[in-house]
Structures are given as structure tokens and as C-alpha cells.
Amino acid sequence: MSTEPNSWEDVIQAWLDENFTYAVGAKNGEAVGRYTQVVWYRSNLGGCAVSSCTDSHYKYFYVCQYCPP
Numbered sequence: 903m904s905t906e907p908n909s910w911e912d913v914i915q916a917w918l919d920e921n922f923t924y925a926v927g928a929k930n931g932e933a934v935g936r937y938t939q940v941v942w943y944r945s946n947l948g949g950c951a952v953s954s955c956t957d958s959h960y961k962y963f964y965v966c967q968y969c970p971p
Contacts, residue, residue, distance in 0.1 A: 903960035903962065903963055903964075904960060904961070904962040904964070905959065905960060905961055905962075906961070906962070907952075907962055908962070908964070910950065910964075913964045946968070946969050947968070947969035948966055948967065948968045948969070949966065949967050950964070950965065950966040950967075951964075951965055951966075952964050952965075953965075
């Protein structure tokens with residue numbers, strides 16, 4: 903979610919940055935699901951999309967769906 907548009911490069915980099923809160927599981931209950939999907943070696947057939955909702959504080963929603971084995 904974002905209040906302003908972002909490039910896909912920035913969105914995916916933010917997901918990869920979750921590695922700082924990952925240590926064979928989440929540190930202190932932090933979210934790491936996006937990071938683990940991006941780096942999971944068997945993830946495949948991914949697709950991504952962005953949607954905007956101008957009436958919301960977070961106007962942009964970025965999602966990716968991965969097909970696990």
C-alpha cells in the first residue's frame with residue numbers, strides 16, 4: 903500500500919528489504935511473507951498488478967501472486 907505511485911522496482915525492493923527482519927522465521931513477529939515468496943527458489947508463474955482507490959489514505963495497492971510447487 904502506498905499514498906503515492908511507486909515503480910515496480912521500488913515495490914519489489916521494499917519486499918526484498920523484509921530480509922532485515924527475517925532469521926529463519928520472523929523476528930519479533932514482523933511480516934516477512936512477501937520476502938520469502940520473492941526469494942523462494944520454487945516460486946513460479948508470478949503475476950503482479952496495481953490498483954488505485956482515490957478515496958482511501960493508501961491510494962495504491964500493489965499485489966503479486968506466486969504459484970508455489
